[in-house]
Amino acid sequence: MDFAFDARTEELRAKLLAFMDEYVYPAEAVAEEQRAALASPWDTPAVVEELKAEARSQGLWNLFLPDAHHGAGLTNLQYAPLAEITGRSPQLAPTALNCAAPDTGNMEVLAQFGDEQQKKQWLEPLLAGEIRSAFAMTEPEVASSDATNIETRIRRDGDNYVITGRKWYISGAMNPHCKIFIVMGKTDPDGADIRRQQSMILVPRDTPGVTVKRAMQVFGYEDHSHGGHAEVVFDEARVPAANLIGEEGSGFAIAQARLGPGRIHHCMRLIGMAERAIELMCRRAVSRTAFGKALAQQGVVHNWIADARVTVEQLRLLVLKTAWMMDTVGNKGAHAEIQAIKIATPRAVVDIIDKAIQLHGAGGVSQDFPLAELWASARTLKLADGPDEVHQRSLARRELKRYV
Structure with missing residues (x-):
């Protein structure tokens, strides 16, 4: 068996290790100092944007996405040792490389299942690091470890869908740059196949009826670097039917x-x-x-x-x-x-x-x-x-x- 990394992986590892030593580790203390002076704890410290610009200029950008049209085109095996390196500074490095959750998963969803309009409106600015996003699945009233328990309702009303439900621990939702939610809910709550009851839909943050209520702490931490983990209420939030990802029942x-x-x-x-x-x-x-x-x-x-x-x-x-x-x-x-x-x-x-x-x-x-x-x-x-x-x-x- 050959355990060696290929040439491209070795090249990217060397660049990323140097980037971590020269830019990321020194920025850890700087980010904390800058955050203390921000008007809102959820604003992004200036040093984070500087890291993003430097990473992009070095080609250390969107490394997670195997789709070469949208991302770096790396295989999972090539990306694994790079992600390991970013894990040494999880509060800064993944964000600096535009490889931070939940944006990574949301970009994968849009790249794989989104239509052309959805990709243009939301995937492209996410890939460019211009906006952030959130994935709204977990709910406080049910055991969300079983996704078929989800109670949030996505109801068709003419050319729109109306979303009603309560979510929590929605990562990234406190970040003011979070512009879009991918929401999982039920379009067919009485359907015979419990795995075809759910759908996913794009809900812009500024949609009337969407309220980001509070930040949820994790062992006392608010996780500012990742944009927090929020409780979010959807109260008759109305979006165009074109915002549905895939088809009804594919959630x-x-x-x-x-x-x-x-x-x-x-x-x-x-x-x-x-x-x-x-x-x-x-x-x-x-x-x-x-x-x-x-x-x-x-x-x-x-x-x-x-x-x-x-x-x-x-x-x-x-x-x-x-x-x-x-x-x-x-x-x-x-x-x-x-x-x-x-x-x-x-x-x-x-x-x-x-x-x-x-x-x-x-x-x-x-x-x-x-x-x-x-x-x-x-x-x-x-x-x-x-x-x-x-x-x-x-x-x-x-x-x-x-x-x-």
């Missing part, structure tokens, strides 16, 4: 197509987060002394670092295998592997970051190190794009099928 299938790449992108970035945590753990271990010797000489610290390295190498191979399978047999053919990495990666990375926090003592839970925020992000990914337990259930049933 569930579109959601599955959207979430597949998103899950692997999260896992790629999680590995980068783990690598950052290991680096911080090692730097701390060699710089601090306790009970007469360096932390790096303590046996328990040896165990943490060794276990972390073994775990990351295992996860990386599983993610790369999954990316290769998505490229060769498609997302459906790689379904079991996608589920496997979605289960394994957040769980393991949370533990690695936790050990790094422990090694940093009080500093680990402070704002002076990125570890607490990294932990909150990683822990959230045990829920995002489907809770781990849902994937475990599905994967186990797939395994058991061979014996029944």
Whole structure:
């Protein structure tokens, strides 16, 4: 087996690593200082726009999209090591490269399922980084881990659709540059096929009846860099029928197509987060002394670092295998592997970051190190794009099928 990256991947890795060292890491503290001086915490610090301009000028832009007409034309296998690098600074790097969720998934939906007018109006400015977007699926009143529970109503009324419902944890919706929602709701709530009841529709943020009510915190963080996670109410919001994505009843299938790449992108970035945590753990271990010797000489610290390295190498191979399978047999053919990495990666990375926090003592839970925020992000990914337990259930049933 050949584990080497191809020439294009190596070239982009070298450029991206240099970009991170020269621009992204120094900008982390600058972004925090600038945010404190903004009129609204949801406004974008100037340094973020500077990073975006620099990344675009270097060709480090829209790397996630395999469609060469709209994106960089990279395969999943080529993109995986690049996403890992951006995961080392998840609050800045993905946004700088126009590779941040939820915009990535929304661009994939529009590129794959949108019509020409929808692409012109919404995909093109998203690809250019001129606007942001949100994906409105999760609801507070139902167990959204089962997408067939969605209660938001999308009702046809002549040449329009009328949307009524309540969503929450809608990522990116607090950002003033968020101009468009992709909303999932039911057009046929009484349909015999529960997976054909849902549809997806484009709802501009300024549509009458759309109210962004509040920002939802995540372990006390408001996640300003990603545009927050909002509660959004749709109260008889009326949009043209042409805003429907695909056809009525296709929402569930579109959601599955959207979430597949998103899950692997999260896992790629999680590995980068783990690598950052290991680096911080090692730097701390060699710089601090306790009970007469360096932390790096303590046996328990040896165990943490060794276990972390073994775990990351295992996860990386599983993610790369999954990316290769998505490229060769498609997302459906790689379904079991996608589920496997979605289960394994957040769980393991949370533990690695936790050990790094422990090694940093009080500093680990402070704002002076990125570890607490990294932990909150990683822990959230045990829920995002489907809770781990849902994937475990599905994967186990797939395994058991061979014996029944």
